[in-house]
Amino acid sequence: MAGDAHARTGNARDARGEAGERDERVPGNVLVPIGALLLGMLLAALDQTIVSTALPTIVSELGGMEHLSWVVTAYMLASTAATPLWGKLGDQYGRKRLFQTAIVIFLVGSALCGAAQDMSQLIAFRALQGLGGGGLMVLSMAIVGDLVSPRERGRYQGLFGAVFGATSVLGPLLGGLFTQHLSWRWVFYVNLPIGVVALAVIAAFLRIPGKSTRHVIDYLGTFLIASVATCLVLVASLGGTTWGWGSAQIVGLGVLGVVLAVAFVAVERRAAEPVLPLTLFRIRTFTLSAVISFIVGFAMFGAMTYLPTFLQVVHGVSPTMSGVHMLPMVFGLLLSSTLSGQIVSRTGRWKVFPVAGTGVTALGLLLLHQLDERSSTAAMSGCFLVFGLGLGLVMQVLVLIVQNAVSYEDLGVATSGATFFRSIGASFGVAIFGTVFASRLGGKLTDAFQGAQLPPGVSVDALESDPRGIAALPAALRPSALHAYASSITDVFLYAAPVALLGFVLAWFLKEDRLRGSVTAPDVTETLASNPVQRSSYDEVCRALSVLGTREGRREIYREITARAGYDLLPAASWLLLRIKRYGWAEPGVLAERITVPLTVVIEAARQLEERRLAERRGLDLVLTAQGSEVANRLAQAREESLAALLGDWWGPDRPTDLIQLVKDLNAELCGSERERPHDGRAVTRLS
Known part of the structure; x- marks a missing residue:
């Protein structure tokens, strides 16, 4: 009778507590601010790619084709330099106000870019925009760590990586659409309404726990x-x-x-606290990876900047369709990144990918050099696809091998260091590509029109600054002008090929060390960011271990700890045993209603515990027997040992306190968050 009454009162409390328990799994109070953070990240990420298809129109209107590369370079340099500073200031002074400041700087820069009247103004305002963009990237990802638990952190940070993946596809398309149907200025004005919404939501809903870390910046x-x-x-x-x-x-x-x-x-x-510790360069793998990252950024962003110009000027493709034409490169990159990451995570072998990736990238550059004004759409798409496949093979793996090569203390800074060099390489590559293009174009146009009578108002200098002048040329002279533009652009790919070949040679010298259990290929979209996102070592390990937050990950960890402890139990039975150990009891039927584990699985686990006399009924509740308590203690020890084993040599005698705390937090979260109440609201009785 007492048990029945006990169950009825518990069920009444269950009805009241159901929403709170579900919020523990998908916290609604977190989703709204995270949505605003995603909008902030979207702004910064979009501005790296949306400008490329608008550039030919911008330089036609403002003049200064020779300065085209600086529209991209100014943004990337400013955001790259500002990123580590934003990260440290956020740690020290609080991230909410700093994030709002970054949005305001970015929006002011966007408005000024849209109003720019010449190239020098646009370049200066792009640098201002980049300063804000660097803050949006680093702070949005850092704030996730303030809002959600360690087990969930990597999963939410993966959403931000997905934003990068989406913008790599949508950026060129949106840039073309705005340029063709509105004005190139809307490439920048579109940021304003999105940014205002993000500011309002952040101000109203973002509540960050009051904590700060003192830094010597x-x-x-x-x-x-x-x-x-x-x-x-x-x-x-x-x-x-x-x-x-x-x-x-x-x-x-x-x-x-x-x-x-x-x-x-x-x-x-x-x-x-150096912005880039020089001790990292004593590690051969880091140094080689940094150089190869530089080369990847050099090739990738140099090509992405000038391919739309080739398509729009030489082939007469609309800005929108130039974005469509570039999709094979993006899809090739995503495809090879995904496959290489999965293969590395499953096999632990990675060296083949940087070697193959740099080799295929060099091949892709040589194929791009073969394109001209007569190339078919199919031929261009094939070349773009090969180039993207090469980049994807190497980009993702570089982050992984750097993480595998350094100590725990340097994990965060080494990860951001690898992408820092890629960002510097991107700035350098765009500048070099621009120099080669500008120096070749003038000479080729002069040779093309030598002895020819040009119409009034048309000159070589005018054609260099504004490719729209080609339409004013007599029909007999247009092919020569188009060929001059085509060969000048494709020559830059020929000059870049030896740089990619250097990366191919260096990749052979990488030492294929055995991967740590916690080092898994990051989500493909996380590696698309050109800017170094400053994350701590703690955050990086949270991301790597976030697989434990998935149902499949939890099932696997419980299967492993059961075997490690030497018992023959269902994974769900081990989980239920440890949950009872933590809370003192469990009511299987009600528990199944509140969590994602199916009722049949919970009932089967409970039946096995009763049959093995590891738990017994008290009313509707299950509580541990003396034997069950002993088994639960052994399983708890095995679970902590299993988590520690994932960390490899990071879990050494001198392991830092934050890593010890992380393992404790994850250990607790594997059967429920520290904030979680028992499933019907009753007081907790721990059986330790």
Whole structure:
């Protein structure tokens, strides 16, 4: 009787507590602010790709084809340099206000870009936009760690990676649509309503726990590394075009870059928290991966910047359709990234992918060089696909092998370091591609029109600045002009091929160390970001272990710990046993209503516990027997040992306290969150 009454009152409380229990699985109070964070990430990610298909129209209206590359480079340099600074400031002073500040800076930059009247203004405003964009990226992902538990963190951060994946496809298409049907200025104005919505939602709904981490921020190191990168990019973009290679300006920039690099090394050796620890370069795998990442960024973003110009100017494709034509490259990248990541995670073998990836990328560049004004759509799509396949094979694996090569303390900074070099490579590649294109175009147009009578108002200089002038040429001269543009653009791919081949050679020197259990290929979309997202070592391990938050992951971990403990139990029986150990009791029927485990599985697990005399009934509840308590203790120990084994040599004698706490948190969350109440609201009686 007492048990029946007990059950009835429990069921009444269950009805009241059901919504709260479901919120524990999918926390509604978290979904709204995370949606706003996704909007912020969308803004920053979209502006890396949406501009590419609008660039030919922008330079036609504003002039300055030779400065086309700087519209992309200014944004990337500013966001790359600002990223580590935003991360540290967010840790120290709180992320909510800083995130709102980043949105405001980004929106101001967007509005100014849309109103720009010449190329110099647009380039300057793009840099301002990039400063805000760097903050949007790093802070949005860091705030996820403030809002959700360790087990769920990687899953939510995967959503942000998916935003990058979506923008890599949607960016060129949206850029073309806005340019063709509205104006290129809407490429920037579209950010304003999205940003205002994100600001309002963040202000109203984002509640971050009050905590901060004191940092010694490496302002000088951040400034110096940004200055070195800027000097290198200026030399690459202005040398041989605006100024001669032997001119005082170019030589001066080169010398200044070297001096600043020496100063950066000196500062980083003394910095308490260096923006890029020099000790990482003592690890051969990190150094080689950094160089190969630089090469991948060089090839990828250089090509993505100039392929729309080739399609729109040479083949007369509309801005929208130029985005469609580039989809084979994006799909090839996504396909090979996904397959390579799965293969590496299952086999533990990875070296073949950077070797094959750099080789196929070099082949793709050589194929792109073969394109001309007569190439068919099928031929162009095939070349784009090969190029994308090559990039995808190497991009994702580089992040993985860097994580596998470093100690736990350096995991976060090494991960962001790998993508930092890819971002610098992207800036450098776009600048080099621009220099080669501009220097080749003038000479080829001059040769094409040598001895020809050009119409009034049409000159070689005018055609260099505005390709729309080709339409004003006599029909007999247009093919020569188109060929000059085509060969000037495809020549840049020929110049990039040896750089990719250098990556191919370096990839052979990578040492294929055995993968740690916790090092799994990151979600493919997480590797598409060109900017280094500063995440801590703790966050990186949370992402890697977030598979434990899936039903399949939990089933596998319970199967493993049962075997490790030496028992022959169903995975669900082990889980139920540990849940009873934690709460003191469990009512199987009610429990199945509140969680994602099917009722049949819970009932079967409960029956096995009763048959083995590991648990017994008290009314409708199951409680542990003395033997069951002993088995549960052994399973709990095996579960912690299993989690520790995933961390490999990171779980050494000197393991840091945050890693110890992470294992404890995950251990507890595998049978329910620390915040979770028992499934019918009754008081908890622990059986330790």
